[in-house]
Structure formats: C-alpha cells, structure tokens
Amino acid sequence: MTMKTFKLRLYPNAKQRQQIESNFGACRFVWNELLNMQIQRHDNGGKYINEFGMNYLIKPLKKQYPWLKEADATSLLAVSHNLHLAFQKLFKEHAGYPKFKAKRFARPAYRSNAVNGNIVLIDNKHFRLPKLGQISCRAGQLPDGKVKTATVVRSRIGKYYVLVTADIEIAQWSKTSASVGIDVGIADLVITSDGTRYGTKRFDKALSRKKHYWEKRLARRRRQAEKEMAWDKHFKVAVPRQLTDFKNYMKAKMMVAKYSEKVANQRRDYLQKISAKLIRHYDVIKLEDLKTKGLMRNHNLARAIANQSWRELRLMLEYKATWYGKQVVAVSPYKTSQRCSLCGYDDGKHELDVREWTCPQCHAYHDRDINAAKNILAA
Template sequence: MTLKAIKTRIYPTAQQQEKITANFGYCRFVWNQLLDMQKQRHANGGSYVNEFGMNYLIKCLKQEYPFLKAAESTSLLHVSRDLHHAYQKLFKEHQGFPRFKSRKFPKQSYQCNAVNHNIKLVDQHYLKLPKLGCLRFKAGRQPVGQIKNVTIRLSATGKFYAIILVDTDIEPLKRTGKAIGIDVGVANLMITSDGIKYPTIRFDKRLSKKKHYWEKRLARRRRQAEKEIAWDKHNQVPEPRELADFKNYQKAKQMVAKYHEKIANQRDNYLHNITKELVEQYDVIKIEDLKAKNLMKNHKLSKAIANQSWRELRLMLEYKCAWYGKQLFIVNPRKTSQLCSVCGYDDGKHTLDIRQWTCPNCGINHDRDINAAMNILKATA
C-alpha cells in the first residue's frame, strides 16, 4: 500500500466558507497560544513540552476558551504535531525558530483525520467532510483507496482546495532494462546521456507583461490606501480603515496572485509530464546533486535558475520512482563537465561560454552537457 495525495478543488457554500474560515482561526489561535507557552517556559528556565503534553494543554485551552469547542477536534491535534515537528527541526537541523501566525497571511490551511468514516466520497462530485457536510468538488482523477486525512487549503487567489491523502495500491511499471544519466542546466532544463535535450520554458516571461501591469497597480493602490489610513489616524477616526477595506487594492492583490499561481501551475505540469515520461522509459535514473543555493549567488542567472525548479524536479523523480518500482541515484556533480566520457581524461575547468570541447587525449569532440550526463550515468552514487 502506498500513500498518495490527490488535490481537488472544492466549492463550499457561503455558510461552509464561514465554518472553514473560522476553523482556520481556531487552529491559528491554538498555534499562537502553544508557541507563546513554549517561549515563556524557556524564558523562565522550564523544559520543552512535547507533542503529547501539548495535546493535554489543548483540553485546558478548550475549557478556558469555549469557542474552541466548535473547531474540528483532530485539526487542533495536528497543530500540536506541526509545532512539535517545527521544534524538532530547530533542535536537530537548526532550521529556524517557529513564528507566530497571522490572519493576514493569504494562504490558510488545516488538516483533519479520517475517523469513523467522517470523511468519505458521496459520489463522483460530492465529498463529505467533518463539520462541513457535503461539498461539491472537482478533480482530475477520483480518489481510490482508504482515506487517511484531508487538508483544507485556501489559496492566495481565494480558491478552496481539499488535498485527500489515500492509502492505495499502485501497480509497478513494466521493466525496460534501460538506464539514463541526467544533467540539469539553465539553457536546457535537462540533458540526458542519450543526447535528448528538454528545453527550458520561461513561463514567468510568457505572463510577465500582464503580471507587471497588475504589480504596478498594486503598488500604486497600496500607496494610496496607506495615505488614507494615515489620514484616518490623524483625524482620530474611532475605527480607522485597514488595507482589507480597500476593494481596488484587494482586486489588484488577487490578480497578481492569480498570475503567480498560473505560472506555478504551468511549471508543475511541465515537470510532471517530463518526470512521468522518464520513469516510464527507464529503470535506473541518475541525476546530479546540484546545490542551487550556491548558484543563486550569481545575480545575473539567479532568476533563470529559480525558474528551473531543480529541487522540485528531483522530488518528483524520487516519489515516482518509489511508486512505480524504479531506482533513482543522486550523483556528486564534481568534475562531470571536465572529464572525457570516453577515455576519462581531465581537461580542467571550462567556463560557461564553452559549450563544446575536444579531448586532447582521444580527439573526441564533446557537447559539454551531453558529456556531463554520460559521466553521471557512469558515476556511482
């Protein structure tokens, strides 16, 4: 059995939207209360309270704040689990201190467990969720298998999604007996050891004019709104306006988010198509372990490198290979562009403007990227 997440678009009624928004607030309130408690305990010399201790504190919070009883109960347990994981990353990986959450953050979410069939598919178009009842949904594929949990998410564009995690059987793909090495780049997204080059598509540039049109209006409308807010405070208005009260600013903000979302969706679709094709055709895939963080220091290429989404490409290959019974190896990229893939001669470091070079030892002319992909194929993880 394999865990698989299926993203569905849900269409809640106005009453259901109010309940979802309220549950976002309940989870955010519990997170902030627990985080504040942990910080105060640390300041007073106390020890860290683990996940089970925080679960007990949630019961106390419900007694102190009765409005929390209206929340979906398992969603509050997920808050303590997420906070515990955040602290574990801080302790073990030094990832940064957990921060308080704000209601102004455009993306909100909560997660609830499937208990006693409280989450189930009514039919092909309706989904039953706890505290909400039946909601109409739309998905590219129907969830098949045992439902484990559901994450309700509100995007920056105001759309509601339900990410359903199911435990299902995935049939392994047929064996082809082929292996491939992959070199990632900027001019081309991927170059394989078979000589195939997958071109880079700049989705951000395709919509850059429309996005920039709304970004200018967003900046202008925000500036005007801040002046109005400052004027209200100067005149000591009892309830001064906030940015959320300016509809033209909110519209521009949503339009900018819409174009960002469209760019991200187009990029993800392109990566999904490429990775599925690779997993179907090859049994063994080797890809270089490229550190994008170091390359992003080159400010002339940083935007182009960020557009490539190399990390997302690698993550997709990892879980798809695990699903379909294929093997993925991560290879150190050191000297892959310098060694001759035929005789192994080290020609030294080449600058980025050199795209082809001839091996002085064996006389073979190499395409820089294809030669690197062939070296990656020969390398061991």
C-alpha cells in the same frame, strides 16, 4: 505501504465555504488558547502539558466556547498535535518559541483525521468531508488506498484545496533495466544521455505582461495608501486606516498573487510530466549534485528560474523513485562538460558558448550537453 499526498481542488458552496472558514477560525482560536495556557503555566512555574494533556483541555474549551463544537472535532485535536510538535522543536532543536496565529497572517488550514469512514472520495467530482458533507471537487489523480488525513487549505487568492494523505500500496513500476544520465541547462532544462531534450518553458513570460500591469498598480496604490495613512496619523484620526483597508491596493495585491500562483502551477505540472516520464523509463537516474556546481552562482533571471526548476525536479525524481522502486543517484559534477565521454580525454575548460566540440584524441564529435549527460551516466 507508502504515504502519498494528493491535492484536489474544492468547490464549496456558500454554506460549505462558511463552514470551512469557521473551522479555520476554530483551529486558530484553539491554537492561541492552548499556547496562551502553556505560557501562563510556565510563568507560574508549572510544567509543560503534553499533547495528551492538551487534548484533554479542549473539552472544557468547547464548553466555554460552544461555537467550537461546529468545527470538526478531529481538526481540533490536530491543533494540539501541531502545537506539541512546535514545542518539541523548541525543546530539542532550540527552534523559536511557538507564535500566536493572527487572523491576517496565519495560513488558513485545518486537518481532519480519518475515523470511521468520515473522509470519502465518492468519485472524481465529489468528496465527503466531516461537517461539510458532500462537496464538489476536481481530482487529477484519485487517492486510492486507505485515507489517513485531509487538510483543507485556502490559497492566497482564495481557492480551496484539500490535501489527502493516503496509505497506498504502490505497484512498483516494471523494471526496464535502463539507466540514464541527465544534465541540466538553461535553454534545455534537461538533456539525457540518450539525446532527449526537454526545453525550458518560461511560463512566467507568457503571463509577465499581465503580472507587470498589476505589479505597477500595486506599487502605486501602496504609495497612495501610505500617504493617506500618514494623514490619518497626522490628524490623529480615531481609527487610523491600515493597508488592508485600501480596497484597490488589496485587489492589486490579489492579482499579483494570482499570476504568481498560475506560473508556479504551470511549472509544477511540466516538471511532474518530465519526472514521471524519466522514472517510468529508467531504473537508475544519475544527475549532478548541483550544490557543488560553481556555475550556478549568478544573478541572471533565466538562471534563477532554471535553478528553482532543477531543485523541484530533483525532489520529484527522488520521491517518485522511492514510490516506484527506482533509484536516483547524485554524482559529483567534476569535469563532466570537458571530458570526452568516449575515450576520457580531458579537453580543458569549455566556455559556455561552446555548444559542440570534437575530441582531439578519438575525433568523436560531441554535443556539449549530451556528452556531459553521458559522463554523468558513466560516473
């Protein structure tokens, strides 16, 4: 059995949206209350209260603040669980002290635990969540298996999603007995040792004009807002305005975030497709351990994007390999682009613009990337 997370888009109606928002608020409130209580206790020389103890404290909190009862009860228990984890991190790893969650900065999210079939995917358009009842959704892949938790989140641009983790029996994908080496590049994102290329797609370029339009506005509106805030201060206005009070500024900020989110989603979809294809076709996938690839230190944008994509692709390959019983092997990138994959002759360093070369020893004609991928496979 393996835990797998599915992300579904939610389309709450007005009432459900209100319920979700109030649940976000309840979790934030409980977090802050419990944290405050721990701090007070500590200051008074008391001992840390563990997760179980904190769960116990939620009851009186609910009595004192009856509106907390409107939130899903399991999501409040998840708060004490998370806070406990944050304290464990502080105690064991000397991480920072847990922080209070301010409404404006906290990432809105709450996690419901599956108990007595309270979380059910009815079909790929309808989902049932505690306190929300039936809610419209869009599911790419249906979470099969036993649902464990459902985390409702709101993205920066106000879309709602639910992350469903389920304990599933993954049918191991059939073995193909095939291995592949993959090289990564800038023009082609992935080149396989059997000669398949997956091009780099600049999703950011397709949307860059629109994004740039809003980025310029964002900068200008921020300057304007700062000027006006300075006036408020200068004239000692009773309630000085804050950045969030400037509607035009907030709109521009939202639009920039919207385009960034779009680009990220498109890129992720593309990488999901490539990684799924590779995992389906090969039992063993060899790739270079890029941390050691000196080439990568560069401030060029195309390269920065490629870097980001490779990191994401590698993560996807690794977790999919675990799910489907395949293997991902990272090899040292030593001389992969200068050795002949046929006879092993070392041709010395090839500059980046050398796309093709002929081996002086065995006269094999090489495409630079495919040859490198073959060397990775052989490593």
